[in-house]
Amino acid sequence: MVYDGIVLGLIVGLIRGGFRYGLGQFGKLRIIGGLWFPALLLMQFALFAMTERLPAIASASGFFFIAVYVAGLYILWLNRKNQGFPLIFAGVFLNFLVMAVNGGKMPVSLEAASVLDPYYVDMLRSGTVATKHFLMDSASRLAFLGDIIPLSSPYPRTQVISIGDIVMNVGIFLYIQQIMVQGKRTSPAQEITARQ
Template sequence: MILIFFILSIITALLRNGKIKRLSYLKFRSIWLFILAMVIQLSIVVFGATGSYYILKYIKELYIGSYVLLFIGLIINIKYKPIIIIMLGGLMNVFCFMANDGKMPISIEGLKLAGFDNLIRLIQNGKIALYTPLNGATNYGQFAQLITVQKPFPLPQILSIGDIIIYIGIFVLVQVVMLNSDMDRLISRKPRY
């Protein structure tokens, strides 16, 4: 879904006379932090679903660790102001996760609407330790994964408010960079060797 928001943001900026080459002027520091955070989150989902002992045993620590890496990377690159929006969305997700004993509540009805019947069974049987069904006992359920994007959308999803805010932050970041003509002047002033 992040990729879709990124592409939509590029298209929107192009329609607003933005320049795609300005994205190459983005200079993120310590990009490896973002890559490692994404690898950890992907590993949690992939290996957690297969029942990996170590992933399931340390899932809470791995999830928090991935967000710590992500937040460090975002703080290092805070000069890009829309990153504050991305951080806010991430904090909402972490808050909901921590408030529910290290599990992200997810709407079973939303999963049904999105067509994820196999995932429902895995979550209800405790096979995916990252998630717990959203119910009346859920703390701060408004931050849970409960926003359903269903077919005919090609990639059905179930999102949290935090996810949506992260995507908005990415959208705004791309708009700011692609529409910023000052970036062209800054780059053109740099000496070329």
């Protein structure tokens, strides 16, 4: 879901800031510890791959995911003074919280998951999903923070998201807008109108 906020933020930023100016501004993006974000993402992909092949990793995957989230939250905290980052931190923290109280995995509502590929839904039902997700049940804690919101057509991507995902993406969108539009001069026509 993080990609949605980035893509939407870029599109709107380019429209508001202009293609050349907006891209130039985006190129100036500076985040404390920013290189760690792609590294943490790669670590998650590596965990997905290893859990399918190594039972020992699969059984401890929840702890690994929690560690990745803690590292990510620390980096977000370091950047908390940037516009949008408090919301990004809050969204990631909500996802971290629900995962932490559910053994390092995100509960997914079966009703919401009905928009997904039936193959994935069957895997959720059987408990064979070797990722950070599991089928929500009556024992799931803080279930309202889990993946309970279905997105499908006309939305471009079919997926199930959480409240934390929404909060996080609003923060990402605001941050990208601030980066790509800040300092943009008004057009000559706007300056003339302002003087009149």
